[in-house]
Amino acid sequence: MALKVVATGFGGPEVLSVVDEPVRDPGPGEVSVQVRAVGTNPMDYKVFSGAFGRDPSLLPMALGTEASGVVTEVGGQAEGPAGPVRAGDEVALFRIEGAYAAQVVVPASAVVPKPSTLSFEESGGLLLTGCTAVHALAVTAVGSGDTVIVHGASGGVGLMAVQLAVHAGARVVGTARPSAHDYLRRLGAHPVAYGDGLIERIRGLAPDGIDAAVDTVGTDEAIETSVALVSDRHRIVTIAAFKRGFELGLRVIGGAPGADPGTEIRSAARMELVKLANAGALRVLVAST
Secondary structure, three states: OEEEEEEOOOOOHHHEEEEEEOOOOOOOOEEEEEEEEEOOOHHHHHHHHOOOOOOHHHOOEEOOOOEEEEEEEEOOOOEEOOEEOOOOOEEEEOOOOOOOEOEEEEEHHHEEEOOOOOOHHHHOOOHHHHHHHHHHHHHOOOOOOOEEEEEOOOOHHHHHHHHHHHHOOOEEEEEOOHHHHHHHHHOOOEEEOOOOOHHHHHHHHOOOOOOEEEEOOOOHHHHHHHHHHOOOHHHEEEOOOHHHHHHHOOEEEOOOOOOEOOHHHHHHHHHHHHHHHHOOOOOOOOOOO
């Protein structure tokens, strides 16, 4: 038996319940993992709030798509992206179903080694944000010599996008609240505050222009600023302003209907993120536990 969190209805946190359920043995190509940390993401809330629909047949609904932990049991032919998975391995999991649990049985294909440089808590929040950021930078072709603006640079995906773009040799301007500016500077970004005059402030930081934009917040300000500063709309990506993104001909990625899910890009990104973290090139900021 193992504790897990499920949504018994659609709404706020009050619809979540902790239940104790049997845990099955892993089958061929599967592993059982004792969960040490679970990554919580906006997507989780959108699912149980009913933002993506309220189909009662989905209830009770298991939640969570990423976690970290220790492998306790392995089924036959359990091989992940890094090779065979063995009992005792410290791992990160993504993408899985029902991560809000003390024990999970998952496909070995969802299992990658936990970076040795990161704690279980940090590893539990690495992959969803990291894979999303990799996807965003890939579709906008951000590379060495580019100047890119990241809207919401101090958020989960924003922090990953900042670090990955800097690592790729790009110059990064990041919008964020002033209290986050020092941290963004330490990551190599040029922070700028939201609000009136944003376009002028960005132009002051990047007089030679902005080549690409990554919107992680979905506000009108982020979209309008991006369109005003980036001439090629195919180099503007949003993970949040789905309707306006489609209307304006921007790159729209993620789980919304019609968006590019980037399945292959995100799957391949997991091992690259692990390698970068092991090399000390990626940090995960844990907001709270």
